[in-house]
Amino acid sequence: MRIAIFGTGGVGGYFGAQLARAGEDVVFIARGKHLQAIQTQGLRVETSKGEIVIQPAQATEDPARVGVVDSVIVGVKTWQVKEAALAMQPMIGPKTFVVPLQNGLEAASQLAEALGIDHVLGGLCGTISWVVGPGHIRSIGEANFIKFGELDKRPSERAEQLRQAFDRSGVKVQVPSDIYVSLWEKFLFVVSFGGVGAVTRAPIEVIRTLPETRRLLEQSLHETLAVAHARQVALSDGSVEKAMAFLDSLAPSATTSLQRDIAEGKPSELEAWSGAVVRLGREAGAATPLHEFIYHSLLPLELRARGKVQFPA
Numbered sequence: 001m002r003i004a005i006f007g008t009g010g011v012g013g014y015f016g017a018q019l020a021r022a023g024e025d026v027v028f029i030a031r032g033k034h035l036q037a038i039q040t041q042g043l044r045v046e047t048s049k050g051e052i053v054i055q056p057a058q059a060t061e062d063p064a065r066v067g068v069v070d071s072v073i074v075g076v077k078t079w080q081v082k083e084a085a086l087a088m089q090p091m092i093g094p095k096t097f098v099v100p101l102q103n104g105l106e107a108a109s110q111l112a113e114a115l116g117i118d119h120v121l122g123g124l125c126g127t128i129s130w131v132v133g134p135g136h137i138r139s140i141g142e143a144n145f146i147k148f149g150e151l152d153k154r155p156s157e158r159a160e161q162l163r164q165a166f167d168r169s170g171v172k173v174q175v176p177s178d179i180y181v182s183l184w185e186k187f188l189f190v191v192s193f194g195g196v197g198a199v200t201r202a203p204i205e206v207i208r209t210l211p212e213t214r215r216l217l218e219q220s221l222h223e224t225l226a227v228a229h230a231r232q233v234a235l236s237d238g239s240v241e242k243a244m245a246f247l248d249s250l251a252p253s254a255t256t257s258l259q260r261d262i263a264e265g266k267p268s269e270l271e272a273w274s275g276a277v278v279r280l281g282r283e284a285g286a287a288t289p290l291h292e293f294i295y296h297s298l299l300p301l302e303l304r305a306r307g308k309v310q311f312p313a
Contacts, residue, residue, distance in 0.1 A: 001070045001165050004029060004091050006084055010129035011101050012075025013137040015146060017045040020054045022169035027058040027066050035061055037135025046138045068093035071162055074100040078272035081107045085114035092119060097158050099123040099148045103190050104272035105183055108151060122179035123148035124186045128254050141251035145172040149179035184228045184235055189243035191273040192220035194258035195294035205252035223288045224277055230284035262301050270302045
């Protein structure tokens with residue numbers, strides 16, 4: 001398959017490198033010094049199992065130079081999805097399909113609005129990976145997976161072709177029967193881990209070990225589950241226990257991109273994580289007091305990172 005990775009950050013870089021190493025025709029969309037490093041030195045991905053170097057790597061900042069591809073894997077931040085949808089249009093042919101991997105619930109609908117719903121699948125992933133320098137991505141732990149599926153929940157040949165490509169690359173991949181349930185299952189634990197991690201500024205080993213912060217995780221999970229049920233999403237009552245088991249399996253030093261971005265004074269996905277739980281909960285009549293506290297506590301830092309308020313660090 002000819003696959004474009006739109007946004008070669010931690011997520012796009014990690015999964016794109018796995019596909020390229022397995023022999024898929026992968027082109028990376030990146031920019032700035034990161035792009036220059038990929039073009040001149042290749043894409044380097046540091047993992048617990050060793051280093052992956054894709055050299056030479058196909059990379060550009062201009063989607064028009066790429067031409068039509070079979071699939072686009074979208075790895076940008078949640079607030080960049082609408083802009084990305086417009087920019088990727090030169091790569092979209094009659095049979096091209098787009099798979100968003102954002103942490104959140106609304107990327108697929110945003111892409112469908114710009115590109116047409118027939119071009120979009122639902123998607124999500126799990127990886128603790130981030131850019132540590134130009135052309136260099138670090139990934140820790142073994143919790144790497146990807147899931148995607150048709151928005152109308154039907155089996156499809158294109159989803160199966162992409163599944164096989166990821167399977168050949170050694171990535172744990174699944175095409176679930178209901179992608180919406182899978183999106184909410186991922187959202188359930190990532191928004192809890194991200195919010196509690198950002199407020200406490202602690203890695204997962206500390207959060208899950210201290211009884212007080214472990215209770216915060218559990219309360220956050222229960223609130224998000226209540227929002228899902230209020231919105232008629234068929235999450236099982238065991239979803240909280242499943243999410244806690246996953247959090248207990250993560251590498252001790254694990255943090256989320258939300259936590260890292262806020263700590264570094266960068267714009268984050270706060271609005272699409274904790275903010276979304278609060279907003280969706282209000283719409284559905286589900287109380288989310290802990291998420292409201294997390295969202296309101298982090299909002300000043302988010303607004304400062306976006307230049308909307310000013311105060312000393």
